[in-house]
Amino acid sequence: MGSPRSSGSTRGSRRRRWASLLGATALAVTAGGALAAPAGAASNVDYPTHCIPPAIAGLPPIDGTTTAKITVDNTSPKVGDTVTVTYTVVTPAASNPTDLALPADIMTPTGKVTLAGAQTGSVTVTGPKKNDPVPGKGAFPSFSMTGTFTVTAPGAINLSPGDYNIHTSYILELDTPCTVTNPPAPVSETVTAADNPPANTRAITLGSASGSPGATVAVTGSGFTPGAAVTLAGRSGTTQTADTATVTANAQGGISGSLAVSDLTTTGVVAYEGGAWSADLGAGPVAYVVIDDQPVPDGSQKVTTTVRAGTLSMSQAGDAVQLSGVDFGQGGASTGALQTVTVKDFRGGPAGWSLTGKVTDFNGPGAKIDAGKLSWSPACATKAGSPSTCQAGSAGTVGASGATLASTPDGTGTGGEFTADARLSLDVPSFTPPGTYAGVLTLTLT
Structure with missing residues (x-):
């Protein structure tokens, strides 16, 4: 009897060592039943999940409950519109079972959102490689994944959370797939699509x-x-x-x-x-x-004037932006504000304008921060009396490919004065070498 206990003890010791080494992907779950949310409501839903830890972790499959929520950027699209879907795992069916603390930014999630109703299929969603540190025995943090789909049919389209996978990059590159035990999971969001009327070709x-x-x-x-x-x-x-x-x-x-x-x-x-x-x-x-070419009556004088067309131009309040500092080992958002840009459209005519920006990588002492880490939240204002109305661009990544800061649409009569601003945020990785990092944000007015 002594020998078997010794053998079991040795195997348990090896398993604990592997679990310590690979704590980022060795999952522990809290068991529980699924609670369905009312269909059509954008709300948290619970559903049973079956997770398979990496084989090298030496842990058996785990069954537990995931809490998740599906949201969309447009709940009333038309056929042909593109809808952006966000799948947020509020509470993963997992926690860190070891005493080993896990560092930040090692988890990259991917998953699927299930479509049912007027349109069926699935939407692939992905998330950034970003997470808060996980203490030993601590719960895994919430994470979000996004993707898009094109509406192909009118009617109610139900969205349910689907399978997801947590890829970890800590010591080894490993995957932990989690599948919905009894698919489909409860409906978390519903969009109601309308028919898109035929294009006006007149x-x-x-x-x-x-x-x-x-x-x-x-x-x-x-x-x-x-x-x-x-x-x-x-x-x-x-x-x-x-x-x-x-x-x-x-x-x-x-x-x-x-x-x-x-x-x-x-x-x-x-x-x-x-x-x-x-x-x-x-x-x-x-x-x-x-053309008023009527003759002038006797004893009268025709008085005329000319309104000259001007130009489309922009000016900046300054050419330097100092973002807030972040701590080595912590990283996070380095924030600041774009220098105010003033646009003057004195051309006359029907054309609107667009003000876009793109940024280079942020170079520092022997390292760089990728251009895609810079995001902004644009705002714009229109001077009273201007024929056009300024529209702010969407909040999101600026990057090397660029994004819109502000614009005005084409119209019968356009022009005016406008100011554009943006809150800036640079996502600095936690262990970026200390020093000053600089990139060039270029604005183009067309």
């Missing part, structure tokens, strides 16, 4: 770009509903003038007619179906100018 051309007051301009077009009554109208900026005419679309959806244009403030001509202008059922505006 278009018109004019026989001339200008004329005297009261002169007629030929209007031809295509893409209209066969047999529909189509209104031709003058536009002054975004306002319709009193100059209108009606034509009927032929069997091929084409139109041909003429419009007498008298309003001296006319800037363009449109054509549309229905009782009023609609971007979905209309075409244009196509630029048209009324």
Whole structure:
């Protein structure tokens, strides 16, 4: 009897040593049953999970409960839209079973989100190699993974958490796959997709770009509903003038007619179906100018002036940004603010603008921080009285490929003054060598 106990003791000792060595992937779980959340609610759900530690860890498969949540960036998309999905494992079915503390940024998660309902399939999601340190016997931290899918059918699409894998890079490169024991897991989020109406292909051309007051301009077009009554109208900026005419679309959806244009403030001509202008059922505006060439009555003087088109330009409040420092061994977010950028659009005309930025790697003493570690949260403001309205870019990574800081859309009348800012955050790896690191953020206005 003594020999078997000695043999079992030796095997247990070896297993403990391997578990200590590979604590990052030797999983312990808390057993429990699954609690389903109501379908359609973006909420935490619990589901049973079967995890298989790396064989070298010497541990048997483990059954426990994962708590997770699925969120999306758009719960009401249209067919053809791209939806970004985030799979957050709030409480993994795992904890560190050893006394060995695990360092930060060794875990890289991947997983699947299951689609059901109006659209079926799965979405591959991935997470960054980022985690807080895990103390000995401590619980593994929450982590998030993201991915995208394109909506292909209208209706309710249910999203459930699926299988996930924790890859660890500590001493060895190892994987710990965790599968849903009784798939599918409960629904955590539902998106309701709408049909995407067909694209508006209506278009018109004019026989001339200008004329005297009261002169007629030929209007031809295509893409209209066969047999529909189509209104031709003058536009002054975004306002319709009193100059209108009606034509009927032929069997091929084409139109041909003429419009007498008298309003001296006319800037363009449109054509549309229905009782009023609609971007979905209309075409244009196509630029048209009324030239006031009427003779001056006796005893009168015509007074004219010229408004000269200007330029699109930008200026910066400064050319240097000092981010906050971080501690060696801790790393984390080094934060600061972009120097304010002022954009002046004095061109006139229909064109908007876009202000983008990209950054180089941050070079330091014998090391560098990758450009992809810099992210920003843009903001912009429009000066009162400006025809255009500034739109801030999306928060996220800047990187070497670049991102949008701010923009204005094309329109009938554009221009104005704008200011753009952003909060900056550089994710510094925990054991980056001490020193000063600098990168160049280049802004381009087009």
